[in-house]
Amino acid sequence: MRCIINGETIELPHHVRTVAQLLRHFHIHEKIAIVEINMDIVPKDNYEQRAIADGDRIEIVHFVGGG
Amino acid sequence: MDRYSRQQRFAPIGATGQQRIREKRVLVVGAGALGAANAETLVRAGVGKITIVDRDYVEWSNLQRQQLYTEEDAIKRLPKAMAAATHLRAINSDVVIEPIVADADARLLEYLVARDRPHVIIDSTDNFDVRMIINDVSQKYAVPWIYGACVGSYGLSYVIIPHETPCLRCLLEEVPLGVATCDTAGIISPVVHMVVAHQTAEALKILVNDERINRKLVSFDIWRGQYRMIDVKRIKKDGCPSCGDKRTYPALQYENETKFAVLCGRDTVQIRPAQRDGWEWTTLISFLQQQGIQVERNDYLFSFTVDWHRFVVFFDGRVFIHGTNDIQEAKRLYYQYLG
Ligand SMILES: [Zn+2]
Numbered sequence: 001m002r003c004i005i006n007g008e009t010i011e012l013p014h015h016v017r018t019v020a021q022l023l024r025h026f027h028i029h030e031k032i033a034i035v036e037i038n039m040d041i042v043p044k045d046n047y048e049q050r051a052i053a054d055g056d057r058i059e060i061v062h063f064v065g066g067g
Numbered sequence: 068m069d070r071y072s073r074q075q076r077f078a079p080i081g082a083t084g085q086q087r088i089r090e091k092r093v094l095v096v097g098a099g100a101l102g103a104a105n106a107e108t109l110v111r112a113g114v115g116k117i118t119i120v121d122r123d124y125v126e127w128s129n130l131q132r133q134q135l136y137t138e139e140d141a142i143k144r145l146p147k148a149m150a151a152a153t154h155l156r157a158i159n160s161d162v163v164i165e166p167i168v169a170d171a172d173a174r175l176l177e178y179l180v181a182r183d184r185p186h187v188i189i190d191s192t193d194n195f196d197v198r199m200i201i202n203d204v205s206q207k208y209a210v211p212w213i214y215g216a217c218v219g220s221y222g223l224s225y226v227i228i229p230h231e232t233p234c235l236r237c238l239l240e241e242v243p244l245g246v247a248t249c250d251t252a253g254i255i256s257p258v259v260h261m262v263v264a265h266q267t268a269e270a271l272k273i274l275v276n277d278e279r280i281n282r283k284l285v286s287f288d289i290w291r292g293q294y295r296m297i298d299v300k301r302i303k304k305d306g307c308p309s310c311g312d313k314r315t316y317p318a319l320q321y322e323n324e325t326k327f328a329v330l331c332g333r334d335t336v337q338i339r340p341a342q343r344d345g346w347e348w349t350t351l352i353s354f355l356q357q358q359g360i361q362v363e364r365n366d367y368l369f370s371f372t373v374d375w376h377r378f379v380v381f382f383d384g385r386v387f388i389h390g391t392n393d394i395q396e397a398k399r400l401y402y403q404y405l406g
Contacts (some may be wrong), residue, residue, distance in 0.1 A: 007293050031240040034284060036297045043302055044240060059295050061286045063239060066218035066254060067101040067193045067262075 004057045012052075020047040026060070034061040071113050084275035085113065089161075091274045092116040094185040096171050096201055098147035099123070100254070101215050102191030103135040104263040109189075109270060110155045116163040117155070118179060121147040122170040122337075122385060124368065132256040146367045146381075168367055169383050170339050173200045173319045180208045187273045188212035189266055195239070196328075199309075199318040202227065202235040206310050207319065213269055215262045220290030222258045224265035225283075225299075226273075232282050233303035234310040258289045327394045327401075330387070336397035338386040348382060351405065376400055 001012045016025045019042055023030045035042045036059040042050050052058065075085045093114050095106050098121035106119055125133075125140040125147055133147075140150040148166035155164050169175055171192065180188070188210055190201055198214065205212040209229045216223050227234050265285055272280050283296040308315045326339045348369070352362050355371055362371045370379045377389040378400075386405060388397045 006295070034238060034297060034299065034302075039298075041297060041299055041301050059297060061223070061284060061295070061297060063195075063223065064216045064218040064221060065194050065198075066252075067097060067099055067191050067216050 001052070001054045003052060003055065006059060017051055018048060019050045019052060022052060022058070023047065023060070028060060028062055032063050035059070036061075074112060079277055079279075080271070080275055084277075087276060088113050088115075088271070088274045090115050091186040092118070092183050093270065093274075094176075094179060094183065094188045095119045095191055096176065096188065096197065097121055097191030097193065098135075098151045098166075099129070099191060099193060100132045100134075100256070100259040101217070101263060101266070102147070102189075103133045103151060104259060105189045105191050105215075105266055105270075106151060106155055107135055107158065108263060108267040110159045110162045110164070112267075112271060113159065114162060114274065116165065116183070118165040118167065118183065118185070119148050119151055119155075120167045120169060120171045120175065120179070121151070122168070122381075123147050124379070125150050132254060132259050134256075143365060144368065144370070144379075145365070149367065168381065170337075170385055171197050171200070172339070173204075174321055176200050176204050177207070177319060180204045180210060184208065185210055187270050189270060190214045190216075196318075198235060203309050203316040203318040205229060206234060206314065207316055211273055213266045215266045217258045217262045218254055219252045219288075220255055220258050221286070221288045222262040223284065223286045224262055224269070225285065226269045226280055228280065228282070229310065233299055234307060236309040237302055237304045237307050238284070238299060255290070258287075261287060261289055327397055329392050329394065333389075334392055335387050335389045336391055336394060338388070338397065338401050340384045348380075355404070373400075373404065378404065380405065 003010055003012060016022050019035050023033055030047050037056050071085050074080055075082050091114050093109055095102050095117060098119050106117055124144045125136045127141045129136055135151050135154045146168040148168045152164045152166035188201055188205060190198055190212060192198055201212050205227060206229050211228045214225045269280055284299050285296050287294040305311050308317050328337045330337055352369060355362050360371050362369050368379055368381045375390045379387040388400055391397050
């Protein structure tokens with residue numbers, strides 16, 4: 001499956017089918033990530049169920065602490 | 068008032084907006100890279116009063132991006148809040164500048180916000196513990212705050228308006244641990260300015276009562292050329308302990324114990340004693356000197372080195388022990404030399 005993640009086209013392995021799997025794939029802790037799919041924010045309790053589809057535009061925002 | 072003429076000519080501000088800016092109070096938490104740049108921009112813009120809180124002192128590694136500070140500040144190891152105040156007063160003597168050299172803990176931030184009722188709080192801290200305190204104080208006293216953070220070439224900004232936008236705790240279910248910091252991943256100055264540009268633009272809108280505040284979560288990578296804004300209003304949680312119906316302000320629950328915290332990536336442990344008054348610094352310094360330890364001091368702190376550990380003791384009671392990341396070792400050293 002091919003998705004546009006943070007503006008870059010990325011080929012995802014077959015086992016990545018949900019938002020939770022996607023975050024695990026990128027080693028991002030789900031409690032601290034904000035995920036938007038096709039301009040629509042995904043509530044955190046939907047990460048396990050929410051499927052991702054070929055061609056989705058996904059934005060993943062992670063928080064950082066520095067300043 | 069020629070000084071603000073260009074800002075007044077900008078239609079959304081105008082003479083009325085300038086007058087409003089003049090009457091407003093801002094609390095800046097942190098005087099590192101973000102704090103220095105935020106404070107300078109707002110002081111130049113002519114706010115009425117700025118309170119700036121910081122626990123740290125100026126070091127050489129700060130000068131690459133912390134725009135207010137000079138080599139002399141680093142040589143003298145001046146507390147950032149004091150050095151910032153000196154430079155800010157030289158930039159604009161109209162502005163009341165209140166520097167506070169202290170750890171921005173719940174007690175202090177709640178005191179400052181209750182006392183001054185600032186119109187906006189600008190986050191320029193480097194950790195989420197303090198941000199969660201700011202978040203709760205903001206909700207409790209209904210003062211908006213502006214999150215800002217950066218590392219490497221990546222930065223974020225977000226405005227939290229009580230009773231309106233989701234708060235930081237709605238966005239973050241837990242405090243991120245082990246995320247990259249400026250000390251481990253580095254940081255370039257341009258991303259600091261990009262974060263600060265967003266924070267100060269939103270602050271000015273708040274100060275002039277302009278409705279067009281950006282309610283989206285903004286993030287960017289200035290090296291890779293990425294920029295995005297996400298509408299987060301759907302993730303506001305009714306049950307949020309900070310902004311929900313049954314709020315408890317968890318970050319404001321005061322603690323009364325000596326706290327040891329590793330300053331991430333700095334090979335330093337900070338110790339913050341619960342009891343703050345009655346420190347007999349002169350006695351302690353001469354005691355150390357009697358043991359043959361060389362002590363250097365200025366008006367705010369003293370420092371000394373034992374083996375490879377450098378101790379920096381602020382007169383408010385806080386201590387940095389450099390040269391360790393180990394809390395147990397830091398405790399042993401602290402009680403051995405200062406306990
Ligand atoms: Zn909340």
